[in-house]
Amino acid sequence: MEKILIIGAGGQIGTELVLALRKLKGKNNVIAADIKDECPDILSDGVYVQMDVLNKEFVRSFIIDNKITEVYLLAALLSATAEKNPAFAWRLNMEGLFTILDLAKEKYLKKVFWPSSIAVFGPSTPVDSTPQVTVMEPSTVYGISKLAGERWCEYYAKKYNVDVRSIRYPGLISYTSLPGGGTTDYAVDIFYQAKLGNKFSCFLKEGAKLPMMYMEDAIRATIELMSSDEKNIKIRSSYNLAGSSFSPKELALEIQKIIPDFAIEYKPDFRQEIADTWPNSIDDSSAREDWGWKERFSTSDIVKTMLSNVNTGLLIN
Numbered sequence: 262m263e264k265i266l267i268i269g270a271g272g273q274i275g276t277e278l279v280l281a282l283r284k285l286k287g288k289n290n291v292i293a294a295d296i297k298d299e300c301p302d303i304l305s306d307g308v309y310v311q312m313d314v315l316n317k318e319f320v321r322s323f324i325i326d327n328k329i330t331e332v333y334l335l336a337a338l339l340s341a342t343a344e345k346n347p348a349f350a351w352r353l354n355m356e357g358l359f360t361i362l363d364l365a366k367e368k369y370l371k372k373v374f375w376p377s378s379i380a381v382f383g384p385s386t387p388v389d390s391t392p393q394v395t396v397m398e399p400s401t402v403y404g405i406s407k408l409a410g411e412r413w414c415e416y417y418a419k420k421y422n423v424d425v426r427s428i429r430y431p432g433l434i435s436y437t438s439l440p441g442g443g444t445t446d447y448a449v450d451i452f453y454q455a456k457l458g459n460k461f462s463c464f465l466k467e468g469a470k471l472p473m474m475y476m477e478d479a480i481r482a483t484i485e486l487m488s489s490d491e492k493n494i495k496i497r498s499s500y501n502l503a504g505s506s507f508s509p510k511e512l513a514l515e516i517q518k519i520i521p522d523f524a525i526e527y528k529p530d531f532r533q534e535i536a537d538t539w540p541n542s543i544d545d546s547s548a549r550e551d552w553g554w555k556e557r558f559s560t561s562d563i564v565k566t567m568l569s570n571v572n573t574g575l576l577i578n
């Protein structure tokens with residue numbers, strides 16, 4: 262029987278992944294771990310453990326003592342926050358990965374999931390339909406840590422037969438919990454401001470087109486990748502994954518189809534420089550061929566779902 266540990270369970274992806282995996286595997290088989298002292302309310306139907314991924318001894322003994330078989334390692338600083346604290350971001354994003362990969366190498370774990378990102382690409386990467394294998398010269402600390410992590414995942418898979426799987430997530434859009442510290446976060450915040458009837462001040466330029474995805478698609482992709490037969494997983498660095506791509510202006514126009522008075526202004530800050538180095542769109546044919554990936558949510562589906570579901574109460578908690 263699988264015993265799953267999700268580290269970084271209180272974050273934007275973690276929250277929804279815990280809920281989805283508990284539904285699928287039973288709530289007693291999915292343990293949520295996060296740096297936060299208190300278990301987020303939404304995860305309180307199952308076991309929660311306070312865990313600092315940098316506390317290697319604690320992470321190791323927890324996994325060994327509780328006979329964990331599968332880890333989803335989501336604890337990380339995202340692109341914008343990482344630029345403010347490069348040394349800590351590098352440490353956080355890399356050390357936890359080695360702790361988990363080593364446990365898998367020592368056969369304590371059967372399977373590992375580790376998220377990568379479109380941030381692995383850089384200014385010299387082709388921007389349209391960015392291929393799976395291409396030039397990668399990331400210029401952010403976050404991107405450098407994700408690219409290095411991808412190389413280590415592949416190394417552990419090839420050298421030590423570790424079953425590690427990964428996705429290069431695009432910007433993720435969801436309403437269950439708020440994102441934090443990402444360059445693509447404007448595409449979540451915009452819905453709260455639209456719902457509140459506020460003018461939205463966007464930190465990216467109107468034309469900053471980036472690959473995006475609705476969270477339900479991202480969670481389904483993660484679960485499909487992790488449950489696919491081992492022989493299908495031909496890429497052990499990380500899979501390109503595409504949902505839909507849009508710019509802030511295109512997103513605002515979709516919102517205006519439902520809220521005609523919605524207003525947006527553009528005040529690009531340092532995050533625009535990050536966005537400038539990332540692709541417009543992604544070629545994810547390897548994920549489609551290897552394990553049958555197909556997105557379900559178009560930009561207009563995302564807009565309709567977000568506007569009907571965002572709870573502006575989350576902003577004050």
Ligand code: SER
Nearest residue numbers: 339340378443444445
């Ligand atoms: N959404 C992430 C960020 O903006 C990209 O992985 O940092």
